[in-house]
Amino acid sequence: MTTSSKSFWPIVAAVGLGVGFVGYCIYFDQKRRNAPEFREKLKAKRKKQKQHTSHSNEDFTIDSSNPEEMRRYFLEQIQRGEDCLSRGDLDNGVDHLAKAVAVCSQPQSLMSLFQQTLPPELFQEIIMRLPRVAQSVHGASSSSFGGGAIITEPDLE
Known part of the structure; x- marks a missing residue:
């Protein structure tokens, strides 16, 4: 084996792992976004955050x-x-x-x-x-x- 073939396989393995990781991230994100409770939780979180900011700016008795x-x-x-x-x-x-x-x-x-x-x-x-x-x-x-x-x-x- 030459020195160029010895450094070739670790690079291929690293690229393969990188592509696999990005693919897994995309898969996991799609699964998360398609979950029925995701949108409900997101809406509740945004509503709570909006109420919190409006309360901090509001005067109250x-x-x-x-x-x-x-x-x-x-x-x-x-x-x-x-x-x-x-x-x-x-x-x-x-x-x-x-x-x-x-x-x-x-x-x-x-x-x-x-x-x-x-x-x-x-x-x-x-x-x-x-x-x-x-x-x-x-x-x-x-x-x-x-x-x-x-x-x-x-x-x-």
Whole structure:
């Protein structure tokens, strides 16, 4: 045997295995796609994903009579706001922080903290969004948050 015939058979075997693997993948994909529950599972997965994205973008009413739900929502909004701001997504970050202020039991203290830690333009944006966000968090019929009236301008002096 020559050296060229010795390297010929491993190449043929490798090509054969590659073709066999691709053929198996095509066969398996066809079988999967033709399975009756595949389309149902795919539709359910897409519907669930669509609902999840719409819930994350929707404003919804918080039950202000449930302190544990309010606390959880407050912490979640603070975390999301910090995450968004750290990524440079200022618009969503301000929205989440305004929602946290809207459900906070001591909004003046939180606003004072924000005034000291955030850049002035972000702090002003929170102030501007607060009435709209508070109304969306607590529902259109309620115009209060944290047990007090909506504060459009905190006492900055």
